[in-house]
Structure formats: structure tokens, C-alpha cells
Amino acid sequence: MYSIEKTIASKQVYDGIVVKLYSDDVELDNGYKAVREVIHHPGGVCVAALDEQENIFFVQQYRYPFGEVLTEVPAGKLEYGEQPETCGRRELLEEIGATAQSFEELGCLYPTVAYDTEKIYMYLARQLTFSKQNLDEGEFLDVKKMPLKQAYELALSGGLPDAKTQLAVIKAYLKLHG
Amino acid sequence: MYSIEKTIASKQVYDGIVVKLYSDDVELDNGYKAVREVIHHPGGVCVAALDEQENIFFVQQYRYPFGEVLTEVPAGKLEYGEQPETCGRRELLEEIGATAQSFEELGCLYPTVAYDTEKIYMYLARQLTFSKQNLDEGEFLDVKKMPLKQAYELALSGGLPDAKTQLAVIKAYLKLHG
Numbered sequence: 244m245y246s247i248e249k250t251i252a253s254k255q256v257y258d259g260i261v262v263k264l265y266s267d268d269v270e271l272d273n274g275y276k277a278v279r280e281v282i283h284h285p286g287g288v289c290v291a292a293l294d295e296q297e298n299i300f301f302v303q304q305y306r307y308p309f310g311e312v313l314t315e316v317p318a319g320k321l322e323y324g325e326q327p328e329t330c331g332r333r334e335l336l337e338e339i340g341a342t343a344q345s346f347e348e349l350g351c352l353y354p355t356v357a358y359d360t361e362k363i364y365m366y367l368a369r370q371l372t373f374s375k376q377n378l379d380e381g382e383f384l385d386v387k388k389m390p391l392k393q394a395y396e397l398a399l400s401g402g403l404p405d406a407k408t409q410l411a412v413i414k415a416y417l418k419l420h421g
Numbered sequence: 422m423y424s425i426e427k428t429i430a431s432k433q434v435y436d437g438i439v440v441k442l443y444s445d446d447v448e449l450d451n452g453y454k455a456v457r458e459v460i461h462h463p464g465g466v467c468v469a470a471l472d473e474q475e476n477i478f479f480v481q482q483y484r485y486p487f488g489e490v491l492t493e494v495p496a497g498k499l500e501y502g503e504q505p506e507t508c509g510r511r512e513l514l515e516e517i518g519a520t521a522q523s524f525e526e527l528g529c530l531y532p533t534v535a536y537d538t539e540k541i542y543m544y545l546a547r548q549l550t551f552s553k554q555n556l557d558e559g560e561f562l563d564v565k566k567m568p569l570k571q572a573y574e575l576a577l578s579g580g581l582p583d584a585k586t587q588l589a590v591i592k593a594y595l596k597l598h599g
Contacts, residue, residue: 245482245490246561257435257442261536262458264435264442269485277559279485280440282460304423307447307457308538309531312423350577352584353487354532358439360486361533362582381455383424399595401528404540406584409530413591417577 246271248279256280284361288331289318289407291349291391291415292341292368299391299412300339304384314387315408318363327364335368339386340376343368349414354406365411367418391416424449426457434458462539466509467496467585469527469593470519470546477569477590478517482562492565493586496541505542513546517564518554521546527592532584543589545596569594 248269257264263283270276292300299316306313319334321327328346335341349365376386389397395416398409426447435442441461448454470478477494484491497512499505506524513519527543554564567575573594576587 244561245563247483248485256437259434259442259444259458260456262442262460264437264440266437267485271559271561275559278438280437281486282440305425306531306534307426307445308459308534308536313531313534315534350579351582352587353484353491353582354584355537355539356484356486356491356493356583358486359533359537381449381453383422383449385423399528399592399599404529404531405534406530406532406588410584410587410591413588414577421577 246273246275248277251276280358282355282359282361284320284359285323286321286327286361287318287363287407288321288327288334288366289316289363289411290331290335290366290368291316291411292335292339292343292371293391293415294371294388297391297419298388299394299415300341301387301389301394301408302338302384303387313405314403315405316411318407328366331364331366331368336374337377337379338384340374341368341371342374344370344372349411349418352407352410363407365407365414367415391419424451424453426455429454458536460533460537460539462498462537463501464499464505464539465496465541465585466499466505466512466544467494467541467589468509468513468544468546469494469589470513470517470521470549471569471593472549472566475569475597476566477572477593478519479565479567479572479586480516480562481565482560491583492581493583494589496585506544509542509544509546514552515555515557516562518552519546519549520552522548522550527589527596530585530588541585543585543592545593569597
């Protein structure tokens with residue numbers, strides 16, 4: 244039987260640039276006590292953006308934790324109090340230089356349920372118009388596009404390991420062709 | 422253009438029960454310097470386990486970071502030097518009380534690419550025989566089963582927010598019916 248966990252004490256043990264880490268003492272229904280380490284994250288947004296020929300846009304960037312260049316859908320962190328759609332539209336413009344007339348929800352994912360509060364909201368963006376990419380300082384990435392069908396096959400065969408990218412690609416494809 | 426990031430210095434800033442956090446100084450191709458906070462994680466495994474009637478088994482447990490009871494495929498962390506399949510079979514036995522004759526790879530996901538080294542290996546387990554659930558101390562969960570088709574529809578409609586669960590369910594379903 245699962246048990247609710249009641250917070251007895253909470254303290255911040257690390258206050259980094261990205262990572263805000265807390266260590267909480269909790270008590271379960273049966274009196275069992277445990278420590279829960281939790282990263283507090285503002286949440287994020289990712290966008291499957293399609294052009295008129297149904298190509299999907301990706302960004303490729305070096306991901307330091309893996310020492311690999313990963314292919315990902317455009318994404319970013321929510322700013323304080325920001326609506327997910329606003330964030331998604333901002334990241335799409337910054338990373339791809341695109342504005343979308345159609346912006347539909349594709350659901351949400353919790354990437355790391357055991358120790359991180361992050362939620363990522365997914366969107367399908369269509370009817371794009373293009374202006375100029377406008378990256379943050381210290382943000383270095385390449386833009387790449389490919390047919391959505393090819394990306395879907397790549398997601399299923401293991402070529403897109405990033406979780407949000409796999410899910411956004413698969414959900415976008417199944418929404419349009421499922 | 423993306424840039425490789427070279428480690429200049431690395432120090433552990435928190436050594437918790439689950440979270441091992443490092444703060445690294447890195448240098449980019451153009452000389453730009455940055456700090457990368459990275460959680461070092463041993464990696465994990467999750468299992469879409471199906472019975473002969475194509476029901477899939479879930480565990481339901483309280484996830485403290487969200488204050489929600491989540492429905493997830495059985496999963497666990499790799500022990501030092503452990504093969505993913507061994508870990509998956511162990512977790513399936515511990516959480517569901519099941520042993521699988523057929524154990525197939527469903528690919529891998531990187532849940533949190535910006536600041537965590539975690540990789541999760543997914544498996545499809547079939548031809549199950551059942552013995553007794555054998556949970557770790559302090560592990561409290563309920564086992565639930567439902568038709569895979571229903572789980573697939575739930576994953577697509579937002580009812581299974583955990584990333585590994587969404588992906589394992591969708592990939593299992595598409596492998597058998599795609």
C-alpha cells in the first residue's frame with residue numbers, strides 16, 4: 244500500500260545557478276521516517292514546430308552531463324509566473340527564429356519523479372513565419388530540420404534519446420497521423 | 422554553432438543519499454567560461470511487463486516532489502557495475518513479484534539532459550510467471566494492471582505524466598501494434 248509523506252522539516256542544502264536542492268525529513272503513514280532530497284525546478288516547455296512541408300525543427304547542442312551533442316526540440320525554462328505557452332513561443336523565437344500562428348498542447352511530462360519537481364509542457368507549433376534566431380549569451384546550438392516521419396522513426400529506433408524530444412516527436416506524429 | 426565544453430575543474434558540492442551534485446568549471450571553443458552543475462546518477466531501468474491477456478503492470482506510489490500518487494512502470498536504479506537487464510529483472514521481481522521468460526530492449530531515455538547524467542533503459546517483459554512481491558524497506562506501493570491499449574490511450578491523453586512510463590507504454594504498444 245502506498246503512503247502519503249508528510250513534511251517534518253525542509254532545508255535548502257545547495258543554492259546553485261540551475262540546481263536548488265532541498266533535503267526534507269518526511270514521515271509516512273506508519274510512522275516510518277525518511278529523508279527526501281528534492282531539486283526545486285520552475286518547470287519547462289518544449290515545442291514540436293512544423294513547417295508547411297511537415298518538417299520538424301531541432302536544435303543540436305553539446306550536453307555536458309553526457310559529453311554528447313544531442314538533437315532536441317526547442318525548449319527552455321519557465322520564468323517566474325510565466326504561462327507555459329508564452330515560454331514556448333519565446334523559446335521558439337529565440338532558438339529557431341520562428342513565430343507560430345497555431346500553438347496546440349501535447350500534454351506534459353515529469354522527467355525525474357523521484358527527486359525533482361520539474362514538469363515539461365509540450366506544444367505542437369504550426370503555421371510558422373520566420374525572422375532571426377536570437378540566442379541567450381553563452382547559448383550555442385545548430386538548427387536542423389527533417390521530415391516529421393523520419394524523426395518519428397528515429398525516436399522509435401533510439402536516435403533521439405532526450406526524453407522530451409522523443410515524446411514531443413511521437414505525440415506530434417500520432418496526433419497528425421495516428 | 423554548438424560548442425564542445427572542456428572541463429577545467431570539478432568539485433563535489435553535495436553528497437546526499439540519492440543526489441550526488443558536482444559543480445564544474447568549463448571552457449567553450451571560443452574561450453567562453455561557464456559553470457555546469459551536474460547530478461551524477463548511476464542510471465536506471467524500467468519495464469513494461471505484459472501478461473498473456475496483454476495487461477500491463479503498474480506500481481502506484483506517492484512521489485514526494487509532486488505531492489501526487491503517480492502510476493509508473495516498475496523501475497529502479499542500477500547498482501554499481503550492474504547490467505541493465507539484470508536490474509530490470511530484479512525490479513520486476515521485487516515490485517511485481519514476476520519473472521519474465523522474454524525480455525526485449527525498448528531503447529533508452531535521457532530524462533534531464535541539462536544537468537543530470539541519468540539514463541533510463543526500457544524493456545518489454547513477457548511470458549511472466551508470478552511469485553511474491555519483495556519490496557525494499559521503506560518502499561510502499563500498490564500494484565495495478567490494465568489493458569495495454571487502455572494504458573496507451575491514457576499515455577497519449579495525459580494520464581501517465583511520468584516520462585519513462587509514457588515512453589515505455591507507447592513504445593511497447595507500437596512495437597506490438599504499430
